[in-house]
Amino acid sequence: MILDARKDERVSLAELPRGRNPFWQGGMTEVLNPKTALFFLSFIPQFVNRGGGHVFLQFVLLGTLSVTLNTSADIVVTLLAGPLGQRIRGSARFRRRQRTLTGAVMIGLGSYLALGESK
DSSP: OHHHHTSOOOOOGGGSOOOOOHHHHHHHHHHHOHHHHHHHHHHGGGGOOGGGSOHHHHHHHHHHHHHHHHHHHHHHHHHHHHHHHHHHHTOHHHHHHHHHHHHHHHHHHHHHHHHSOOO
16 A cells, blocks of 8 residues: 555546535435434433423524534535545645555554554
């Protein structure tokens, strides 16, 4: 892997496969993920004040606020990911360094496992 990283491979952006719209894919992942519902059902109730009015409305308000903030962060990441991804894919130097680093990490982890004490 480390030796292969030194090879200078020229890949144009036209050759790379196109994926789905990342925003749509992320939205569908969150909507269809049961862990999201479990998170809301376990996290939000601790912030609901029973003496502060309608419990259901507080729950809905806090959930809506959370979804709005999370969606805003997702939109920012999505907008920045496209141009940054194109820049990274267009850089052969970055790909070589990434492959070298990945190979070194794999060798390091393998050495750690091989030389580590078993209990």
